[in-house]
Amino acid sequence: MTAGSRPVAVLVGPMGAGKSTVGAALARSCGVDLCDTDEEIVDRSGRSVPAIFQEDGEAGFRTLEAEVVADVVATHSGVVSLGGGAVMTPAVREALVGHTVVYLRIGAEAGFARVAHSDRPLLAAPNPAERYAEVLADREETYRAVASLVVDADRDPQVVVDDILARLASRTESEQE
Structure with missing residues (x-):
């Protein structure tokens, strides 16, 4: 990571939207690295996300997450994938201003099906399933508010990547006109 560089795209959305999967494929397509902020939090803290939630509570996790996100979006020049709840923290929303933020939108049923057998706190x-739907409903407006692009994520990951690439290219072309 180099100081002053900007991410190609920052992916946001609920758990199960495919931020890690799409992020890895998008990064490969762009020839850049992926930084998953949940993985970065684990690397920096030496603890798993569930352990941080258990030991420090959600508020402690969100504070650490905000610090990591602010650092990553200021220094990482590849693709960045944020945790599902990151955008609910004002400091994270502030850090995203001026970046290309892609909201991977997915319905509650499809998103929950992808994470039903995980250990998500x-x-x-x-x-x-009801909790997933509640969390998604609580966050939907915020995902949309921070997004530069909204992309339907309930599709094959490569189709989602191709959609993102096409839309990023058209944005770049329109900015050059």
Whole structure:
């Protein structure tokens, strides 16, 4: 990572939208690296995301996440994938201003199907599918507000990547006119 560089794109969206999968494929297509901020948090803290939630609570995790996101979007020149709840923190939203932010939109049923058998802390509820839908509904407006592009993520990851690349190219062309 080099100081002053800008990410090609910052991917946001709910858990299960494909931020890591699409992010890796998009980074390969662009010939750049992917920085998954959840992985970066684990690397920097030496603890898993569930462990951080358990030991520090969601507020402690969000504080650490905001610091990592601000650093990464200021220094990483590849593709950045944010955790599903990152955009709910004002400091993260502020850090995203001026960046190309891609919201990977997915419906509650399809998104939950992708994460149903995971250990996601926010799904630790009596009815995880209902909890997923609630979390998505709470965050939808914020995802849209920070996004430069909204892309349907309920498709094959390569189709999503091709859509993002085409839309990024058309944005670049229109900016040059």
